[in-house]
Amino acid sequence: SAVISQKPSRDICQRGTSLTIQCQVDSQVTMMFWYRQQPGQSLTLIATANQGSEATYESGFVIDKFPISRPNLTFSTLTVSNMSPEDSSIYLCSVAEGTGSHQPQHFGDGTRLSIL
Amino acid sequence: AQSVTQLDSHVSVSEGTPVLLRCNYSSSYSPSLFWYVQHPNKGLQLLLKYTSAATLVKGINGFEAEFKKSETSFHLTKPSAHMSDAAEYFCGGTGGGNKLTFGTGTQLKVEL
Structure with a gap:
């Protein structure tokens, strides 16, 4: 299966600032997804990242708050x-996988x- | 619509005894179902998947799950628990699309 690397692994940020998280895959994939897992909770899908077009956001998540880029297939x-x-x-x-x-x-x- | 329910938030077993983690699903379509494990400070690792082939699915690390349509269940089992099995387990499913819906998770504790 694909090897997925995320950066950073953790961060502590000040309120009002923004942070960009990177996701790199070792092979070309069509479908990429972003999830949020709040403390002690399950995973909630934020959006599907589409290559060459805008991301598809789930209810309760908006592009202004969670902008996503997908410049290529990896x-x-x-x-x-x-x-x-x-x-x-x-x-x-x-x-x-497909x-x-x-x-x-x-x-x-x-x-x-973590946000302070 | 697809939804997944994990019936137990916490399960505690003794090392060497069987493990049963329960998952029920509801779907308007024939579902694809998955079990994942999450160890501390890690992402989710796929244990096994059901995709309408054999109803008894064998996964990694000795885990297996049985799809029972009549009971709308997909329970995860392992004959003998090991200390390294202690983790959070998530049941997830898709129903007709790519959107993966997760249950609320079951924390498995393995005691000596």
Whole structure:
């Protein structure tokens, strides 16, 4: 399966600032996803990152707060903008082996973000 | 719509005894179902997947799961727990699209 690298692995940020998280895959993939995992919670899909077009956001997530780039088939970034303590979470990127619903997703190790 | 319910938030077993982590699903479509494990400070690792082939699915590290359509269940089992199995386990599913919906997770504790 694909090897997924996320940077940074963790960060502590001041409220009102923004942080960009990078996700690099060692092979070309069609589908890339960004998730949020709040403390002690399950994973919630933020958006699907589409190569060459705008990301598709889930209900409750907006582009102004979580802008996403997908410049090519191996790389994506998620920016958490104007951060507040409520944004303290683990942010994970994942990739799907293919485009069918039966294809599993594989995850990076996540970015652990704390906002002071 | 696809939803996944994990019935236990915490499960505690003794090392060497069987593990059962329960997951129920609801879907308007024939679902694809997955079990993932998350160790501390790590991402999710795929344990196994059900994609409408064999109903008994074998995964890594001795885990397996059985898809039971009549019970809308996909429970995860392991015959003998090891200390290294202590982690958070997530059941997830897709129903007709790529969107993966997760259950709320089950924390597995393994005691000596």
